[in-house]
Amino acid sequence: MIRFFEEGNIRLTNKRLIKNWLTSCVESEGKYLQDINFVFCNDDELLDKNIKYLKHNTLTDVITFDYSENDLISGEVYISVDRIQENASLLNVKFSDELNRVMIHGVLHLLGYTDKTKLEKVEMRKKEDDYLALRNF
Known part of the structure; x- marks a missing residue:
C-alpha cells in the first residue's frame, strides 16, 4: 500500500496513477x-530529520527510511517540497517531473540501490530515467 501525507502547499493529482506506476x-x-509512506514537508522539517537521524547538517530533497524485509518493500520517504521547487527551477524542468524523479529515487533506495559512489550515482540516474519513461500520466 502506498500512502501520501501532504503537508504545506502540495496536493498531488493522479494519485491512483502514481501508485500504480510506483x-x-x-x-x-x-x-x-x-x-x-510518502511524507511531503518543507526544508526545515527535512533538515531536522537529516540532523537527528543521519547526522548531516545539510539540506536535501529526500530521506528514505527502509523497513524492508527480504522481498517485501516497506519504508518512509520524506520529500522536501521546497527542494523540489528550487531544483525544478534550476534544472528548468516541470515541478511534477522533478517530484516523480525524487519519488522513484526514494523507492530505488528501498529496493536496495545506493548512490554513494560515482558509479552508483550513474546507475541510480539510469534507473530513475528508465522508470520515469514508464509513466502513463
Missing part, C-alpha cells in the same frame, strides 16, 4: 510492495 516499478525489480 507499484509496477517495485514489481519489475522482482519485489513485492508492502507499505510505503
Whole structure:
C-alpha cells in the first residue's frame, strides 16, 4: 500500500496513477510492495530529520527510511517540497517531473540501490530515467 501525507502547499493529482506506476516499478525489480509512506514537508522539517537521524547538517530533497524485509518493500520517504521547487527551477524542468524523479529515487533506495559512489550515482540516474519513461500520466 502506498500512502501520501501532504503537508504545506502540495496536493498531488493522479494519485491512483502514481501508485500504480510506483507499484509496477517495485514489481519489475522482482519485489513485492508492502507499505510505503510518502511524507511531503518543507526544508526545515527535512533538515531536522537529516540532523537527528543521519547526522548531516545539510539540506536535501529526500530521506528514505527502509523497513524492508527480504522481498517485501516497506519504508518512509520524506520529500522536501521546497527542494523540489528550487531544483525544478534550476534544472528548468516541470515541478511534477522533478517530484516523480525524487519519488522513484526514494523507492530505488528501498529496493536496495545506493548512490554513494560515482558509479552508483550513474546507475541510480539510469534507473530513475528508465522508470520515469514508464509513466502513463
